[in-house]
Amino acid sequence: MWWGVGAALVANLLYSVGFVLEKRALGALPALSAGRPVRVVVTLVTSPSWLVGAVALAAGFGAQLVVYRTLPIAAAQGIFVSGLVLLLLLSSAVLGERPTGRERRALGTVLVALLMVVASVREEDEVVGGAAPWGLVLLVSVPTLATGVALYAQVERRARRRHRVPTNGIGYGVAVGLLYGVSSLAVKGAAGRLTGGGAAEVARALLGSPYPYLLLFTAGAGLVMSQTALQRCRASLLVPVCTTVTALFTAVAGTPVFGERLPEDPLPLFLRVAGTALALSVLLAMPRHDAPAGGTAVPTRAAHRRTPPCPPPNDEETDGNGSRRDPAAHPGLSPRQGPARPVRRP
Numbered sequence: 001m002w003w004g005v006g007a008a009l010v011a012n013l014l015y016s017v018g019f020v021l022e023k024r025a026l027g028a029l030p031a032l033s034a035g036r037p038v039r040v041v042v043t044l045v046t047s048p049s050w051l052v053g054a055v056a057l058a059a060g061f062g063a064q065l066v067v068y069r070t071l072p073i074a075a076a077q078g079i080f081v082s083g084l085v086l087l088l089l090l091s092s093a094v095l096g097e098r099p100t101g102r103e104r105r106a107l108g109t110v111l112v113a114l115l116m117v118v119a120s121v122r123e124e125d126e127v128v129g130g131a132a133p134w135g136l137v138l139l140v141s142v143p144t145l146a147t148g149v150a151l152y153a154q155v156e157r158r159a160r161r162r163h164r165v166p167t168n169g170i171g172y173g174v175a176v177g178l179l180y181g182v183s184s185l186a187v188k189g190a191a192g193r194l195t196g197g198g199a200a201e202v203a204r205a206l207l208g209s210p211y212p213y214l215l216l217f218t219a220g221a222g223l224v225m226s227q228t229a230l231q232r233c234r235a236s237l238l239v240p241v242c243t244t245v246t247a248l249f250t251a252v253a254g255t256p257v258f259g260e261r262l263p264e265d266p267l268p269l270f271l272r273v274a275g276t277a278l279a280l281s282v283l284l285a286m287p288r289h290d291a292p293a294g295g296t297a298v299p300t301r302a303a304h305r306r307t308p309p310c311p312p313p314n315d316e317e318t319d320g321n322g323s324r325r326d327p328a329a330h331p332g333l334s335p336r337q338g339p340a341r342p343v344r345r346p
Contacts, residue, residue: 004070012083014060021053077247116275120268148178169233177245183218
């Protein structure tokens with residue numbers, strides 16, 4: 001079991017460093033769009049600094065395989081989410097991101113909730129599942145993938161609307177977290193098939209299961225969706241939300257799918273159920289949009305229709321001949337659309 005704990009801590013370090021390096025590299029890249037996946041991939045793989053972060057994430061994925069072979073799903077997810085503390089420290093020191101007070105309290109509560117899940121683990125009572133019925137895995141995975149992609153598309157459509165308050169990444173994080181939750185189930189299933197035997201035997205066992213194909217889809221779609229969202233949103237909020245959704249989905253869905261039973265003692269059972277419910281409730285209560293600068297209220301659509309556009313920033317402009325013209329009589333019109341001089345009544 002302690003090998004699994006050590007591997008989980010190493011995975012936390014690699015994941016946190018990888019996300020921060022990728023976020024830093026994305027700031028120097030052109031704007032990405034999930035609607036152009038090939039262009040996104042080409043842009044990313046031609047960035048050396050982004051590739052360094054991707055290598056760190058790939059190494060974290062390798063450590064995750066060791067974790068799932070030695071720890072129950074619920075315990076593994078609790079340790080993974082504890083790495084959010086390191087991520088917040090790195091994003092603050094390297095990226096200069098400053099979460100709001102409400103976000104810090106929410107993330108702190110999520111951390112406490114998932115530590116409750118870890119505290120519910122009893123080594124002598126836990127069963128590490130290895131195999132699962134493929135039909136049950138697909139029954140859980142396919143609708144979840146469809147929900148994640150549909151939610152991401154919905155957030156994208158809302159973000160394109162005019163006069164829309166900028167999103168802070170909660171919707172993106174939930175959508176990508178669902179995809180990575182399915183990926184975690186696939187990693188768990190693949191790890192259970194890495195048993196003793198020759199390479200050919202292991203390859204046949206993997207290719208004859210749905211796990212490599214789920215991993216291919218979640219890796220490709222997750223790459224495009226997560227990097228596009230990471231470029232637009234703060235890593236200190238997007239990644240914790242994504243990680244929390246992944247952990248909750250994997251623990252809740254993976255425990256029955258892989259035959260890992262819940263604790264029988266009342267206290268561990270309460271800690272696991274209460275911790276999961278607390279983390280989910282905090283996630284649902286978090287704001288979906290960033291507050292405007294200065295804390296001012298954001299005008300509604302009706303207010304936009306009633307209020308004329310702002311006047312031009314300059315008090316005077318020149319016409320095509322170079323002569324100066326006064327501003328238009330109506331503040332919502334540019335100088336060329338109004339009279340050159342205000343009309344004076346006798």
